[in-house]
Amino acid sequence: MEKGYNPPPYGWGNAHTTQPPPAAPPSYSQAVGGVGPSSPYTPQNPPSSGPSIVTTVVPVGPHPTHMICPSCHAEIDTATQTKPGLIAYISGAIIFLLGCSLGCCLIPCCIDSCMDVHHKCPNCGTYLGRYRR
Template sequence: MPDEHLTNVFEELNRLSFRRQQLIDKRNILTMLIQFKQNNGQNEQQYSRETEELTEIDEQLKALTQQKLELENLQERSGGSHLIDTTVSSPDSPPPFPAPQVILDVELLPRSSAQTQCPFCHQYITTDVTTKAGSATYIVCLISILFCCIAGCCAIPFCVDGCKDVVHKCPKCRSHIKTCKKL
């Protein structure tokens, strides 16, 4: 049996369960409505429409249950049960969060703190990251002075980390590992 077919059966089952839940919810609301009308002394004719609807829902639910059973049988016959099991959890499946990546080439360090091997003390570390004004910061500052500097907005690039250089340092030996220059 092709996998695609199994996936279809699985999706169909999900759809059925969803529809079933919808019907059950609707049924609960209707039952409450009928009870409310009964408590308010209304006679049977006044809530006959709700009773009819309730019977209809019951029939639909019965049909859905039947369909669900048939689909489940089909799935079992085609050996699909293991397909569902794998979606839950198996000892071989990878953890939901990827393991943090150790970047061995310091030239490839990103603009954020990362795991690497310190080239000086050779320990595996997570870099300490600081920002400092670099050429990009001064260029943006200069541009803002040339064009529209009002009330010291030329100082903004010195506050925005995106405009600055990023410095990676080793937390163990405090050596400077790399500066990621903005420009």
Template sequence: MEKMEKPLNPPEYTPHPQHPPPLGFVPPQPHVQTTTVVMEQAVHFGPKCQNVTCPQCRHQILTRTESKSTTRTHLYALLLCLFGCWPCVCIPYCVDSCMNTDHYCPNCNAFLGTYQS
């Protein structure tokens, strides 16, 4: 049976301050990881529906809006009650300017942003 010798890898070159690198030597290159960043355009939402491109499903859509009461809405109602205008307590809950408007995609129901008046 014949013995097969494994080919030896050439030894790695370690630079010496007094000797130049051998001819044709290419120093090892560091691994560079590339990252692709997609920049989305900032959309400033208003109180009404808007035409935008949904960042989730990439469709051109007209947003679906929902008005939601906030802490500010509850404070307005509390102030009306404290000042004796208790019959008017429901007004902040009926006026859109006292509430936030949330915008959603009608295709994928993704939350897109909020308008705060």
């Protein structure tokens, strides 16, 4: 090999061209134009046309629930009332179809575990929800 001979650099073509190396690819923020990643779980800020209202759903259960009434904004324990629900009616229909038609089919309407629980505000009377069995 001759002294002073330098082999051509790889990727630049032959030894007589002096082209610069290819540029690096753009970064993610440059490629998408400064828009960050988005998913259904990313909070979106809608255009503000006034004060926003934030509501919180408090799950109601079979017992009175401690909460703040969304209507009168009082701190309350909900007033509950039980009423026959879908399970009571289906159970009664099954009992009736099995031949117990002398009033036994009404027994599920008297059992608390077959009843739906309706919640109201004791302060203003607003209906707050239902717990279905």
